[in-house]
Amino acid sequence: MNPHTLSMRLERVAAQVPTGARLADIGSDHAYLPVALMNRGAIVAAVAGEVAVTPFRAAQRTVHDNGHELHIHVRLADGLAAIEPADRIDAVSICGMGGETIRDMLDRGKAYLSGRERLILQPNGGEQPLRLWLMDNGYRILCEELLRENRFDYEIIVAERGTPVSYSAEQLYFGPLQMQARSPAFLAKWQRLLRYKQRTLGQLAEARQALPEQKVQELAQEVRWITALLV
Ligand SMILES: C[S@@+](CC[C@H](N)C(=O)[O-])C[C@H]1O[C@@H](n2cnc3c(N)ncnc32)[C@H](O)[C@@H]1O
Numbered sequence: 001m002n003p004h005t006l007s008m009r010l011e012r013v014a015a016q017v018p019t020g021a022r023l024a025d026i027g028s029d030h031a032y033l034p035v036a037l038m039n040r041g042a043i044v045a046a047v048a049g050e051v052a053v054t055p056f057r058a059a060q061r062t063v064h065d066n067g068h069e070l071h072i073h074v075r076l077a078d079g080l081a082a083i084e085p086a087d088r089i090d091a092v093s094i095c096g097m098g099g100e101t102i103r104d105m106l107d108r109g110k111a112y113l114s115g116r117e118r119l120i121l122q123p124n125g126g127e128q129p130l131r132l133w134l135m136d137n138g139y140r141i142l143c144e145e146l147l148r149e150n151r152f153d154y155e156i157i158v159a160e161r162g163t164p165v166s167y168s169a170e171q172l173y174f175g176p177l178q179m180q181a182r183s184p185a186f187l188a189k190w191q192r193l194l195r196y197k198q199r200t201l202g203q204l205a206e207a208r209q210a211l212p213e214q215k216v217q218e219l220a221q222e223v224r225w226i227t228a229l230l231v
Helices: 008-014 032-039 053-065 099-108 127-136 169-174 176-181 184-207 213-230
Strands: 021-026 043-050 072-076 091-097 118-123 139-149 152-161
Touching (some): 008 032, 008 118, 008 139, 008 152, 021 032, 032 043, 032 053, 032 072, 053 072, 099 118, 099 127, 118 127, 127 139, 127 169, 139 184, 169 213, 184 213
Parallel strands (some): 021 043, 043 072
Antiparallel strands (some): 139 152
């Protein structure tokens, strides 16, 4: 992957960034996403935020090699602290991390958001707690996408603040829009997960492993939800 050839996952994220946006890409690693968008003339400015020194330097290098120092600011910062008011950011991407990590980053960094940004989130697992945070903080999910690349399922969740919305427990678990659309990728993911969770439940029963009863009940509940989804 490089700023000329993004992974399919980052291409799908890129497609959710509004044309002409001022993007903050948090946890940017090599800054491939903002640099690719700038190379295409799809955004006008960006911040690439990184908490770790090695990827921060890699991001600086990518920005320099592509001649975008004037329009992409690379900052060493924890989460949304990379954003400064003068950046006038209107889109925030946080990709390639666990959903809980993204949620915690958003929660810790609320003060850096104006509330008018589009959030483009690509969690690796932990989608349910992330959707719950979005709902609890006045965000509405505008678009959800699921893709499979290199044998991994990736979800993309796009949200903006708007009129408060209330999602059911199942909608938070599966994704409200994905539940409606029932794409082949979505159904295939849940068929795979159903088999896996049924096997785990069976093994737990056989081994009489000392797993807290609440955990077993949660797993059984998930199996019921997925079974009902797939009928
Ligand atoms: C797996 S990489 C994902 C890179 C890129 N966003 C992508 O999707 O390909 C996660 C990056 O997030 C950075 N990161 C983790 N926690 C962070 C935080 N609190 N603030 C900023 N960056 C963070 C890591 O240093 C790492 O470079």
